[in-house]
Amino acid sequence: MAEKPQMQFEYPELGPRQIRLLQISRNESSDWIICSFDVVSLDNLESAYTAISYCWGDTALTDKVWFDDCRFLGVHKSAANILRNLISDQFKGYIWIDAICINQDVKKPEKGRQVRLMREIYSLAKQVTAWIGPPSTLSSTDSDLALKFTRTLDDAIADLYRVGKPVTYNAIIESPRCEYPSLSWSALVNLLKRPWFQRIWVVQEVVVASQVIIVCGDESVPWNTLARVIMMISGNGFTRLLSSYEDGTDSSLPDGVTNICTTYSIKAIRDSGAPVRLQTNLLDTRNFGATDPRDKLFALLGFVTDGDDTALHPDYRESKTTQVTYTNHTAYLIARDRSLEILHAAGIGFPRSPVNLPSWVADWSCPPTGTTLGAIAKRAKYRAAGNSEVQILEGTKDSDLPELVIKGCFVDKIKMVCLPSPEHVNYTDPSLGNPLRREEFAWFKSTSLVIDSLKPYPTGEKIKDVYWRTLIANVSYTGTPGTPAPQENAQYFDSYWALKYLILTRESQGTVRGATPDMAHGSERWTAAWSPVTKRVLFTTDLGYAGLGPPGLKQGDAVSILYGGTTPFILRSGTAGENSKLRHVVVGECYIHGLMNGEGLDIAPSKPIVLI
Numbered sequence: 001m002a003e004k005p006q007m008q009f010e011y012p013e014l015g016p017r018q019i020r021l022l023q024i025s026r027n028e029s030s031d032w033i034i035c036s037f038d039v040v041s042l043d044n045l046e047s048a049y050t051a052i053s054y055c056w057g058d059t060a061l062t063d064k065v066w067f068d069d070c071r072f073l074g075v076h077k078s079a080a081n082i083l084r085n086l087i088s089d090q091f092k093g094y095i096w097i098d099a100i101c102i103n104q105d106v107k108k109p110e111k112g113r114q115v116r117l118m119r120e121i122y123s124l125a126k127q128v129t130a131w132i133g134p135p136s137t138l139s140s141t142d143s144d145l146a147l148k149f150t151r152t153l154d155d156a157i158a159d160l161y162r163v164g165k166p167v168t169y170n171a172i173i174e175s176p177r178c179e180y181p182s183l184s185w186s187a188l189v190n191l192l193k194r195p196w197f198q199r200i201w202v203v204q205e206v207v208v209a210s211q212v213i214i215v216c217g218d219e220s221v222p223w224n225t226l227a228r229v230i231m232m233i234s235g236n237g238f239t240r241l242l243s244s245y246e247d248g249t250d251s252s253l254p255d256g257v258t259n260i261c262t263t264y265s266i267k268a269i270r271d272s273g274a275p276v277r278l279q280t281n282l283l284d285t286r287n288f289g290a291t292d293p294r295d296k297l298f299a300l301l302g303f304v305t306d307g308d309d310t311a312l313h314p315d316y317r318e319s320k321t322t323q324v325t326y327t328n329h330t331a332y333l334i335a336r337d338r339s340l341e342i343l344h345a346a347g348i349g350f351p352r353s354p355v356n357l358p359s360w361v362a363d364w365s366c367p368p369t370g371t372t373l374g375a376i377a378k379r380a381k382y383r384a385a386g387n388s389e390v391q392i393l394e395g396t397k398d399s400d401l402p403e404l405v406i407k408g409c410f411v412d413k414i415k416m417v418c419l420p421s422p423e424h425v426n427y428t429d430p431s432l433g434n435p436l437r438r439e440e441f442a443w444f445k446s447t448s449l450v451i452d453s454l455k456p457y458p459t460g461e462k463i464k465d466v467y468w469r470t471l472i473a474n475v476s477y478t479g480t481p482g483t484p485a486p487q488e489n490a491q492y493f494d495s496y497w498a499l500k501y502l503i504l505t506r507e508s509q510g511t512v513r514g515a516t517p518d519m520a521h522g523s524e525r526w527t528a529a530w531s532p533v534t535k536r537v538l539f540t541t542d543l544g545y546a547g548l549g550p551p552g553l554k555q556g557d558a559v560s561i562l563y564g565g566t567t568p569f570i571l572r573s574g575t576a577g578e579n580s581k582l583r584h585v586v587v588g589e590c591y592i593h594g595l596m597n598g599e600g601l602d603i604a605p606s607k608p609i610v611l612i
Helices: 077-088 110-115 118-124 143-162 169-173 183-191 201-207 223-235 255-271 278-284 322-337 341-345 373-380 430-452 463-471 488-506 517-533
Strands: 018-026 033-041 049-054 063-067 071-075 094-096 127-131 212-216 219-222 404-417 537-541 546-549 558-562 569-576 582-589 607-611
Touching (some): 049 118, 118 201, 127 201, 143 212, 255 278, 341 582, 430 488, 430 537, 463 488
Parallel strands (some): 049 094
Antiparallel strands (some): 018 094, 212 219
């Protein structure tokens, strides 16, 4: 075989709704991976196949697969390793793996067409095998141990239900072989850090599949089993069990925790028959990553219920850059849906990548900096623009600086911007010392004075209530949606800062003199209410309101109400366009206490607002 001339494999063109199924074997003399394709139609599918879900990793074509006539195809390392493992396991049958079954040449239209078929490819597969990477045998990252422990946890939780016991933190860690901390928990945490859990394509591959099996080394576990365990732990507030810990120091949750919960929720909504909207899922899946930034949009089209429009079809041609794709899709969705939902992820107030995007277009390639107020608005039932509807007005066309012209009004200006709140301080870590603790308490005192300067407040409320309600965007995560944050949050707020003060002034050898269980409980409840909207800054306005906005806002920025919007938006004066009409840059969404239910529409008349 090696004596024959070697040539690059060329893909024959596929017909409409046709896909390639792959069969693999090994050449015993050369150890080459030998491939053959069968072209089949999704409309007349007779062959069962396994679809592979995996992480591409390095996209360099450093490996090869071979066809019987000595033609070769360059493939990346991860795809070749999966094929070798399947051959070693004596796999027989057809597989579908995107890197090989799809012609990846972006100059050809095939990739975009095949991406539109992926929903059916994964849903029609007899099984989706999630290859999450090579096994690890180090004690704290042992992948076999992590997958075995997942089944142990699932059994332990099922046993608690079976005997009628509540699933509590102590009940879990006191179950057989579930003690915490342990190497088993550490291995599970490290498993959840694997890149596969961060892939945006995983959402579709899991959501539409009938069965997904996670495979790593010699061990495997159903995705549903892992998701059940993660949802139970996360949903009950036991996430400390899934925090990374090295040398006893807690840190943030692995991305796998958040992303599994997101995928599980999307799958549950879709399986219930409820609409799965593209704008909503663009916001919900921001924590995922993609090798090609355009896939942050394209990867959702297969499972949402409003993604079939021709204008949204994946197009990987070089002319359809990330900037062009993001801008065109955003403009189309806002106009089609008459909804500003995705505008909540836009603005220059939070970090963005160097991609030259209009300020009204979200940079989906950047990870989120927290929960959007737009997402919170659904729970809080904000209606900053009252019952008005989105009105897109015709503006000038500028290919270098695309505009969005929308009806709205300017109601106020930013007067003072406070410093951002310090990162959450782990008071149990003795290495931090008092400077960081003092920084957080100094922030509390300074912002208290700023809010106190607003007395009397425009709504007539007590200024202390204005302060704590603004800090948590006045949202309640319990009870009926639309209910303001309950008054007991005032006590939780007091407990939080009282405990911080005691820790700062009375800590001695790990104990805090004067602290009470109620104080600790209240502090935990306040932290839970505050954490979704941290990483924002407090500000005041010329009309005497208090608000919460992105850290990039400045004194003099304008507070606007955009018709159809659920929250106000901060805008900054930009350049003049055609007819000397002033154009504005979107800084970002905001919460303003007292202007969240249409009150701002009575302050100023409406006008066309040009966003760039």
